[in-house]
Amino acid sequence: MIEKSAVLIAVGDELILGLKKEANAYWLSRELVLHGYDVVALEVIGDDEEVLVDLLNRWAGKVTLIVISGGLGPTHDDRTREALAKFLNLPLVRDDEAYDQIIARYPLESRENLERSREKQASMPKGARPINNPLGSALGFAITVKETEIFALPGVPEEFKAMAKHLLDSLEKEALLHFALCKVIGWPEVQLKDRIADIVQRYPANIMFLPEPNVVTVAIRGPERLVSSLKIEIRGILENDVLPEGVDNLEEAIINLASKLDINIAFAESCTGGMVGESITKVPGASSVFVGSAVCYSNQAKETVLGVPKEVIEKNGAVSEECALAMARGAANLFETDCSASITGIAGPSGGSLHKPVGTVCFAVTCLQNHRTWTRHLQGDREMIRLWSNNIALEAVWRELKKLDGKRRSEGSN
Amino acid sequence: MIEKSAVLIAVGDELILGLKKEANAYWLSRELVLHGYDVVALEVIGDDEEVLVDLLNRWAGKVTLIVISGGLGPTHDDRTREALAKFLNLPLVRDDEAYDQIIARYPLESRENLERSREKQASMPKGARPINNPLGSALGFAITVKETEIFALPGVPEEFKAMAKHLLDSLEKEALLHFALCKVIGWPEVQLKDRIADIVQRYPANIMFLPEPNVVTVAIRGPERLVSSLKIEIRGILENDVLPEGVDNLEEAIINLASKLDINIAFAESCTGGMVGESITKVPGASSVFVGSAVCYSNQAKETVLGVPKEVIEKNGAVSEECALAMARGAANLFETDCSASITGIAGPSGGSLHKPVGTVCFAVTCLQNHRTWTRHLQGDREMIRLWSNNIALEAVWRELKKLDGKRRSEGSN
Numbered sequence: 001m002i003e004k005s006a007v008l009i010a011v012g013d014e015l016i017l018g019l020k021k022e023a024n025a026y027w028l029s030r031e032l033v034l035h036g037y038d039v040v041a042l043e044v045i046g047d048d049e050e051v052l053v054d055l056l057n058r059w060a061g062k063v064t065l066i067v068i069s070g071g072l073g074p075t076h077d078d079r080t081r082e083a084l085a086k087f088l089n090l091p092l093v094r095d096d097e098a099y100d101q102i103i104a105r106y107p108l109e110s111r112e113n114l115e116r117s118r119e120k121q122a123s124m125p126k127g128a129r130p131i132n133n134p135l136g137s138a139l140g141f142a143i144t145v146k147e148t149e150i151f152a153l154p155g156v157p158e159e160f161k162a163m164a165k166h167l168l169d170s171l172e173k174e175a176l177l178h179f180a181l182c183k184v185i186g187w188p189e190v191q192l193k194d195r196i197a198d199i200v201q202r203y204p205a206n207i208m209f210l211p212e213p214n215v216v217t218v219a220i221r222g223p224e225r226l227v228s229s230l231k232i233e234i235r236g237i238l239e240n241d242v243l244p245e246g247v248d249n250l251e252e253a254i255i256n257l258a259s260k261l262d263i264n265i266a267f268a269e270s271c272t273g274g275m276v277g278e279s280i281t282k283v284p285g286a287s288s289v290f291v292g293s294a295v296c297y298s299n300q301a302k303e304t305v306l307g308v309p310k311e312v313i314e315k316n317g318a319v320s321e322e323c324a325l326a327m328a329r330g331a332a333n334l335f336e337t338d339c340s341a342s343i344t345g346i347a348g349p350s351g352g353s354l355h356k357p358v359g360t361v362c363f364a365v366t367c368l369q370n371h372r373t374w375t376r377h378l379q380g381d382r383e384m385i386r387l388w389s390n391n392i393a394l395e396a397v398w399r400e401l402k403k404l405d406g407k408r409r410s411e412g413s414n
Numbered sequence: 415m416i417e418k419s420a421v422l423i424a425v426g427d428e429l430i431l432g433l434k435k436e437a438n439a440y441w442l443s444r445e446l447v448l449h450g451y452d453v454v455a456l457e458v459i460g461d462d463e464e465v466l467v468d469l470l471n472r473w474a475g476k477v478t479l480i481v482i483s484g485g486l487g488p489t490h491d492d493r494t495r496e497a498l499a500k501f502l503n504l505p506l507v508r509d510d511e512a513y514d515q516i517i518a519r520y521p522l523e524s525r526e527n528l529e530r531s532r533e534k535q536a537s538m539p540k541g542a543r544p545i546n547n548p549l550g551s552a553l554g555f556a557i558t559v560k561e562t563e564i565f566a567l568p569g570v571p572e573e574f575k576a577m578a579k580h581l582l583d584s585l586e587k588e589a590l591l592h593f594a595l596c597k598v599i600g601w602p603e604v605q606l607k608d609r610i611a612d613i614v615q616r617y618p619a620n621i622m623f624l625p626e627p628n629v630v631t632v633a634i635r636g637p638e639r640l641v642s643s644l645k646i647e648i649r650g651i652l653e654n655d656v657l658p659e660g661v662d663n664l665e666e667a668i669i670n671l672a673s674k675l676d677i678n679i680a681f682a683e684s685c686t687g688g689m690v691g692e693s694i695t696k697v698p699g700a701s702s703v704f705v706g707s708a709v710c711y712s713n714q715a716k717e718t719v720l721g722v723p724k725e726v727i728e729k730n731g732a733v734s735e736e737c738a739l740a741m742a743r744g745a746a747n748l749f750e751t752d753c754s755a756s757i758t759g760i761a762g763p764s765g766g767s768l769h770k771p772v773g774t775v776c777f778a779v780t781c782l783q784n785h786r787t788w789t790r791h792l793q794g795d796r797e798m799i800r801l802w803s804n805n806i807a808l809e810a811v812w813r814e815l816k817k818l819d820g821k822r823r824s825e826g827s828n
Contacts, residue, residue, distance in 0.1 A: 013622060016453050017633070018444025020624055021435065030432025039430050040465060044456040051454060058472065076618060204490060210433050219433055267709075273695025274688030277709040281687025284763055284796060292715040295681075295691040295707035297700070301749050305706060335715050349698055382698060 001147060005038045005063040009045065009055055011071035011080055012155055016046040024069040024153075024160040031164070033221075034179055035171050037065065047071060052083035060087075061146035067164065070155025072138040074117035080152050085125045088145065092123040095139065098130035102137055124152075131166070135159045178227040182218040182234050183243040185250060185395050189216050192238075199233055206230060213384065214391035215250070240402075250394040251280045257401040258289035258339070261408065263367070265397065266335035267293035268306055268327035268342040270318065271361065275390045276343065291335040296327070302344075306330030319344050319356055321373035324364035332366055339367040339400060341393045345378075347385045361389045367400035415561060419452045419477040423459065423469055425485040425494055426569055430460040438483040438567075438574040445578070447635075448593055449585050451479065461485060466497035474501075475560035481578065484569025486552040488531035494566050499539045502559060506537040509553065512544035516551055538566075545580070549573045592641040596632040596648050597657040599664065599809050603630050606652075613647055620644060627798065628805035629664070654816075664808040665694045671815040672703035672753070675822065677781070679811065680749035681707035682720055682741035682756040684732065685775065689804045690757065705749040710741070716758075720744030733758050733770055735787035738778035746780055753781040753814060755807045759792075761799045775803045781814035 008025035015022045025042045032039055040063055045051045052071070059066055071080030085092045099122035103114050114121075114137050124130065124141040131140035131153070138154040140163050153163045184192055189211040193200065196218075200207050206226060210217040220230045235242055247253045258265055267276045277293030280286050294305050299318050302308040308326040316322045327342035345361025352358035359378040364371060376392060378385045422439035429436045439456045446453055454477055459465045466485070473480055485494030499506045513536035517528050528535075528551050538544065538555040545554035545567070552568040554577050567577045598606055603625040607614065610632075614621050620636040621644070634644045649656055661667045672679055681690045691707030694700050708719050713732050716722040722740040730736045741756035759775025766772035773792040778785060790806060792799045 014624055014633070016443055016456060017447050017622075017635075018440050018442075021440060022456075026432050026435060028432075029430055033431050040459070040462070041469075042430060042436075042458040044458070045454070048454070055455075208428055208431075208433070210428055217433070219428070219431070221431070269688070269691075271695075272692070273700070273704075274683070274691025274707050274709060277683075277688025277711075278686070278692050279688075281685075281709075281711065281800075282797065286687070287711055290687075291710075291712045292719065293688050293709040294719075295688060295695075295709065296705075297691075297695065298705045298749075301706040304750070305708075305748055334719055335712075336718070383696065386695075 001061065002038060002040070002063060004036055004065075005040055006032050006065040006067065007041050007043065007055075007059045007063050008032075008039065008067050008069070009043045009052070010069045010155070011045055011047060011052060013046045013077065015044050015070075023157060024155060024164075025067075027161065028067060028069075028164050031168055032065075035168060037171075047077040047079055049079040049083045049086065052080065053087045056083070056087040056150070060148045060150070063148060066148055066150045067167070068150070068152045069160050072121070072140065072152060072154045074120045074138070078120070081120070081123050081125070084128075084143070084150070084152060088125050088143070090125045090127065093126045094119070094122045095124060095130045096122055098122065098132065098139055102133060102139065106137070131163055133159055134162050178221065178224045180220045180227050180231040182220070182231065182238065183247075183249070184216045184218060184238055185241050185243065185398070186214060186392075187216055187238075187241060192216050192218075196234055196237060199230065199237075203230060212391075213388040214395060249283075250391065250398055251283050251286075254280065254394060254398050254401065255283050255286055255289055257398070257405060261401060261404055263339050263401065263404070264289050264291050264335075264337045265339045265341075266291050266331040266337040267340065267393070268331035269293055269295045270297060270302070270327070270342075270344040271347040272343045272386050272389050272393070273297065275386055276341070276393055279390055279394065291337050294327075294331050294334060302327060302330075306334065317356070319346055319360055319362055321362045321364065321375060324362040325366075325371060325373050328364035328366045328371070339365075339397060341365040341397050343389045343393050345385070345389055347382045347389075349382060359385055361385065361392075363389075363393055363396060365393070365396040365400055367397075367404060370400065370403075372396070372400075415475065416452060416454070416477060418450055418479075419454055420446050420479040420481065421455050421457065421469075421473045421477050422446075422453065422481050422483070423457045423466070424483045424569070425459055425461060425466060427460045427491070429458050429484075437571060438569060438578075439481075441575065442481060442483075442578050445582055446479075449582060451585075461491040461493055463493040463497045463500065466494065467501045470497070470501040470564070474562045474564070477562060480562055480564045481581070482564070482566045483574050486535070486554065486566060486568045488534045488552070492534070495534070495537050495539070498542075498557070498564070498566060502539050502557070504539045504541060507540045508533070508536045509538060509544045510536055512536065512546065512553055516547060516553065520551070545577055547573055548576050592636065592638045594634045594641050594645040596634070596645065596652065597661075597663070598630045598632060598652055599655050599657065599812070600628060600806075601630055601652075601655060606630050606632075610648055610651055613644065613651075617644060626805075627802040628809060663697075664805065664812055665697045665700075668694065668808060668812050668815065669697050669700055669703055671812070671819060675815060675818055677753050677815065677818070678703050678705050678749075678751045680705050680745040680751040680754045681807070682745035682754065683707055683709045684711060684716070684741070684756075684758040685761040686757045686800050686803050686807070687711065689800055690755070690807055693804055693808065705751050708741075708745050708748060716741060716744075720748065731770070733760055733774055733776055735776045735778065735789060738776040739780075739785060739787050742778035742780045742785070753779075753811060755779045755811050757803045757807050759799070759803055761796045761803075763796060773799055775799065775806075777803075777807055777810060779807070779810040779814055781811075781818060784814065784817075786810070786814075 014020040128141040128143040136159040206222040208219040332340035348358035428434040542555040542557040550573040624631040746754035762772035
């Protein structure tokens with residue numbers, strides 16, 4: 001038996017058929033790691049009693065924790081209860097008291113339906129402990145077998161999370177493994193690996209690279225002291241390019257810094273189609289700095305809405321740094337902001353030319369008196385090019401704000 | 415041995431740590447189902463030789479196909495080759511010829527690096543057949559054990575897909591299972607289930623419901639004739655609410671219909687922050703009908719950019735049908751379009767009041783002379799409320815276009 005080890009099992013035909021991405025086990029996996037657990041496997045299986053019994057036979061007695069997501073609902077293809085009973089060679093018995101508590105939460109008119117599901121949803125293998133479901137009607141349960149704690153929770157994401165959080169609370173807090181993330185902006189993964197190669201060579205098992213468009217997350221894990229010293233070392237080297245601790249993404253970094261500097265922001269978007277505005281407004285409280293974004297997909301709209309001069313487009317094309325600059329200035333003007341950024345490019349799959357192939361994207365950023373324009377040639381499909389464009393524009397805004405912050409700080413200290 | 419059965423194994427610490435969502439196995443799972451395979455399990459495990467050996471022992475001889483994604487790279491924690499050699503009790507041998515072919519694709523300056531990785535990346539268990547990697551440097555391989563075909567492919571998504579497609583091509587095309595999807599718009603899952611309950615009761619094993627915000631996908635699977643007759647039956651009942659066959663999403667349906675009708679479209683967005691523009695521009699060719707979207711997050715921007723009268727906001731608030739209508743009209747005006755839709759609401763987590771709690775979202779749609787406004791009270795977190803709002807606004811545009819299409823058709827036939 002591996003101490004503090006876990007296997008997570010997600011049950012559902014829709015998961016195995018590629019129709020729905022499994023999310024419960026993924027989420028819990030990370031949470032368990034943060035609680036010091038060694039997650040040995042995530043297993044995604046269909047609504048298949050036999051396969052589940054087989055898995056339970058395989059893992060019970062080998063890991064300390066098994067959490068099953070799904071298969072507890074009222075329909076015939078929900079087989080988790082039956083599989084556990086079969087595996088344990090125990091009968092299913094109803095826990096009417098626990099089910100009554102659940103039913104009591106529902107309005108009278110729904111209770112008839114819930115009564116019809118009682119036989120199924122109130123049942124659990126003899127000796128199992130019921131786990132209350134605060135959001136739905138399927139009862140969860142826990143049972144200990146060969147020193148393995150087995151939890152069966154419903155697969156509805158909100159219900160699973162609420163009940164799993166309860167489980168996490170009950171786990172001892174003392175974590176064996178610690179975890180730190182450094183989110184590095186604007187570095188290609190290969191160059192970043194070279195830059196911190198000596199650290200990685202010293203502690204290869206403790207450092208992982210997770211690339212996303214224009215952002216590489218360096219994940220550090222291990223005992224607390226090691227994680228903390230590695231983190232300081234890596235942050236030291238990449239000082240100008242790493243997001244502040246506790247900040248999850250560029251959007252949050254921008255909002256925090258712009259709030260502090262009292263700078264407001266607008267965007268002008270063409271090929272990203274609104275993605276930049278959408279990203280920044282993912283963060284609650286974006287309204288303190290974000291005023292708006294003008295998504296101008298047609299050239300006509302670039303002219304009439306953003307005031308890009310017709311000649312600029314005629315002479316340079318809509319995908320040009322000149323057009324990008326006019327768009328950014330137009331957005332700052334339209335939304336009356338201190339700072340703005342624009343994106344205009346060819347996301348494909350069609351629309352490219354020899355001179356401007358698919359992936360050509362022009363950017364501009366303005367911040368108070370400053371402005372900057374540049375062009376990137378991006379790889380990948382339409383969605384990838386848009387994501388890169390989004391993150392490159394956000395990076396530029398972040399760097400302008402950092403510059404301004406530095407300037408104000410040095411003025412303040414003079 | 416279950417005929418035409420498969421197990422997919424994804425290897426990588428980043429997957430198990432919840433840092434990166436597994437996508438290769440999910441994608442292949444669906445593809446295999448469409449090729450008539452019964453996918454028994456997706457197994458996600460860390461970079462752990464022993465666990466992989468254990469899995470291979472468990473599944474070899476039980477399913478006809480095992481595909482492993484990942485663990486073939488050049489670093490010490492890539493253990494898939496070693497695990498297979500151990501499982502087979504065969505030595506690792508280099509296939510230099512196959513690796514030379516890969517290296518030949520690279521520019522001279524990269525070859526030194528690739529030579530350093532030769533020992534690792536060119537190796538495979540004795541007797542395995544190399545599989546060329548058209549996009550990267552890690553060789554894949556295949557080997558048959560106890561009548562199970564085992565494929566080991568690299569985890570880099572583009573490489574995995576390219577190589578797996580080759581594998582899929584080689585599988586016999588004759589599918590045992592067929593598949594059809596009906597995407598139903600605007601129905602709560604429970605009511606939809608009631609509406610087609612008699613069909614579901616007749617063929618429960620063949621019908622699955624996959625709810626997303628404002629869209630429920632009804633997936634039908636089974637033998638070809640059954641799928642085709644169920645599909646016709648379900649489409650018949652839900653005629654007005656189901657996307658046309660072959661259309662994946664509302665965005666595509668809107669673009670197709672608007673193109674046909676020669677109608678262009680604009681949006682005015684507040685709480686969705688650009689999501690609607692972003693969604694519609696996901697579809698290549700959106701530029702034929704989508705002109706732009708004005709993301710006006712602040713009240714000031716709603717007034718200056720969209721021309722919402724100050725009094726409308728003062729009297730009714732920015733989250734009101736009056737404001738939504740003024741926004742939609744403003745967008746149609748600004749972008750000079752035939753059709754427009756607007757969204758203004760409280761996505762939370764803060765900003766709610768007793769009268770207008772979090773989740774209150776007001777909408778308007780205009781199409782030529784028509785307009786309509788309405789309010790919804792949505793459940794869920796910020797992201798969920800925004801997604802629902804997005805899909806509700808798109809639904810409204812789609813229905814307006816359908817109405818117009820019906821009208822023009824009946825005029826045409828008169």
